[in-house]
Amino acid sequence: MSTPLAEAASVTNTATNTPLIHHWIAGQSYPSSGQRTGNVHNPATGEVTARVTFAEAADVDHAVATAKTAFREWRATPLSRRAEIMFQLRALIETNRRRIAETLSLENGKTLSDAMGEVARGLENVEFACGIPHLLKGGYSEQSSRGVDVYQIRQPLGVVAGITPFNFPAMVPLWMMANAIACGNTFILKPSEKVPGASLILAELLQQAGLPDGVFNIVQGDRIAVDRLLEHPDVKAVSFVGSTAVAKSIYETATRHGKRVQALGGAKNHMLVLPDADLSMAADAAVSAGYGAAGERCMAISVVVAVGDIADPLIEAIRERVTKIKVGAGLAEGSEMGPLITREHRERVAGYLDSATSEGASIVVDGRTTKGDTGFFLGPSLLDRVQPRMRCYQDEIFGPVLSVVRVETYDEALKLINDNPYGNGTAIFTQNGGAARQFQFDVEVGMVGVNVPIPVPVSYYSFGGWKSSLFGDLHMYGPEGIQFYTRAKVVSSRWPDPSHSKVDLGFPQVR
Numbered sequence: 297m298s299t300p301l302a303e304a305a306s307v308t309n310t311a312t313n314t315p316l317i318h319h320w321i322a323g324q325s326y327p328s329s330g331q332r333t334g335n336v337h338n339p340a341t342g343e344v345t346a347r348v349t350f351a352e353a354a355d356v357d358h359a360v361a362t363a364k365t366a367f368r369e370w371r372a373t374p375l376s377r378r379a380e381i382m383f384q385l386r387a388l389i390e391t392n393r394r395r396i397a398e399t400l401s402l403e404n405g406k407t408l409s410d411a412m413g414e415v416a417r418g419l420e421n422v423e424f425a426c427g428i429p430h431l432l433k434g435g436y437s438e439q440s441s442r443g444v445d446v447y448q449i450r451q452p453l454g455v456v457a458g459i460t461p462f463n464f465p466a467m468v469p470l471w472m473m474a475n476a477i478a479c480g481n482t483f484i485l486k487p488s489e490k491v492p493g494a495s496l497i498l499a500e501l502l503q504q505a506g507l508p509d510g511v512f513n514i515v516q517g518d519r520i521a522v523d524r525l526l527e528h529p530d531v532k533a534v535s536f537v538g539s540t541a542v543a544k545s546i547y548e549t550a551t552r553h554g555k556r557v558q559a560l561g562g563a564k565n566h567m568l569v570l571p572d573a574d575l576s577m578a579a580d581a582a583v584s585a586g587y588g589a590a591g592e593r594c595m596a597i598s599v600v601v602a603v604g605d606i607a608d609p610l611i612e613a614i615r616e617r618v619t620k621i622k623v624g625a626g627l628a629e630g631s632e633m634g635p636l637i638t639r640e641h642r643e644r645v646a647g648y649l650d651s652a653t654s655e656g657a658s659i660v661v662d663g664r665t666t667k668g669d670t671g672f673f674l675g676p677s678l679l680d681r682v683q684p685r686m687r688c689y690q691d692e693i694f695g696p697v698l699s700v701v702r703v704e705t706y707d708e709a710l711k712l713i714n715d716n717p718y719g720n721g722t723a724i725f726t727q728n729g730g731a732a733r734q735f736q737f738d739v740e741v742g743m744v745g746v747n748v749p750i751p752v753p754v755s756y757y758s759f760g761g762w763k764s765s766l767f768g769d770l771h772m773y774g775p776e777g778i779q780f781y782t783r784a785k786v787v788s789s790r791w792p793d794p795s796h797s798k799v800d801l802g803f804p805q806v807r
């Protein structure tokens with residue numbers, strides 16, 4: 297059977313002899329109207345494994361027109377049928393979990409076990425969307441006035457778009473599209489051009505699940521595709537996940553064009569360790585959350601804030617663990633940490649180690665010594681005595697570099713976290729329940745972990761940071777996702793005896 301990925305791969309670029317990955321529109325592979333393409337790498341080897349076509353504005357227009365046509369039928373499709381398709385999708389993703397994970401690992405570099413985890417966390421959102429008949433139940437007030445009933449229904453918006461980052465090529469699209477589609481919208485995905493493969497597997501599985509053609513579409517590419525989606529009058533809402541500068545610009549541009557927008561940006565996640573914390577547990581957590589996925593997670597811990605005299609033993613416990621991390625290709629047996637996404641990104645991350653030393657931080661573990669002959673590898677690094685004025689503190693590094701900031705008190709630690717422009721995730725490690733509760737009350741961050749280093753909410757809550765980590769009002773997926781992808785309609789209804797009808801120019805009163 298021909299699959300989107302197989303179809304895409306069957307087209308080779310004659311100039312380079314590598315497979316050319318296309319768009320997916322109206323249930324089939326769709327070539328670009330232009331000639332622009334980008335390279336897809338295997339970050340573990342540095343090789344170009346495919347090329348991906350870049351959409352021109354005309355291709356986006358075609359995808360939007362297709363999705364608009366499909367919307368008429370799809371919004372009228374019964375809830376039970378929409379739920380059935382989500383159940384089918386759930387089963388298909390489960391069956392194809394390893395295949396998706398291998399594609400993630402090959403294009404992104406993450407380890408296979410990490411990629412399997414990504415698929416599992418994406419799948420949760422399909423499971424949530426299986427409950428769509430229940431989730432779309434509105435409210436009903438009988439006898440709001442004499443003989444008048446008032447009820448609220450939630451209706452889909454129309455064509456909605458999702459623009460996604462390189463670090464979660466399957467999970468983040470699933471955060472968006474499972475709820476968007478279940479609510480009755482039609483969807484256009486613009487995946488990261490660095491990792492286009494997983495999106496096509498999802499398209500294939502949605503088709504197999506019974507989703508009508510045109511409900512889910514993909515335009516591959518860069519800013520040209522994004523800009524057209526942002527200004528297109530038939531795109532009603534935009535969900536974005538990526539870096540803060542782009543998130544802010546997407547929010548400003550799309551809202552200016554009258555769209556509903558949720559734009560999730562970058563992060564600088566702090567892990568606060570109080571002196572009474574269990575040392576081993578805190579060190580295990582800091583290493584797992586700091587270096588998992590080579591630090592390329594928006595919920596990665598990038599700063600450990602050590603309070604008081606726990607700093608020295610904590611740094612030693614982290615150092616000991618970091619030196620044992622096995623760096624290797626994502627699909628290689630025993631690898632715990634893979635390469636970074638591109639050569640440029642690797643060099644940029646390594647550059648923070650140069651600047652950290654010149655600004656006065658000390659390097660406890662230097663990952664620059666791990667290079668590898670090929671691929672974009674950088675070993676895990678640990679920095680001590682980092683100060684808020686340093687570049688390595690101020691910027692989102694998005695790599696395997698963990699910084700330790702030493703402070704004397706809880707208040708000092710809290711101020712540091714609250715003064716930071718980002719507010720995605722944070723964690724506190726302590727054995728004192730009262731201190732943890734006070735932190736949860738005080739901290740200005742959207743997602744908080746208490747002895748949990750990566751507090752990504754389960755799919756029946758919603759995901760979102762504060763401050764420069766999110767532009768927009770509603771968080772992603774879960775109940776707020778349903779709210780984002782629908783709009784409320786309130787109906788006031790009465791069935792009076794026509795013989796009692798009369799003209800009354802007064803404003804309607806309810807008593």
Ligand code: NAD
Pocket residue numbers: 459460461462463464486487488489517518519522523537538539540542543560561562563593594692694720761765
């Ligand atoms: P990115 O901002 O470079 O790209 C994200 C998407 O936007 C991609 O599809 C890309 O093609 C597109 N894009 C890039 N530049 C653009 C521009 N100038 N105009 C329009 N579109 C543009 O992000 P990335 O490097 O792919 O991903 C890493 C970033 O994403 C990190 O900052 C990370 O913290 C963030 N992230 C945040 C979350 C979250 O939930 N808050 C989750 C994952 C990743």
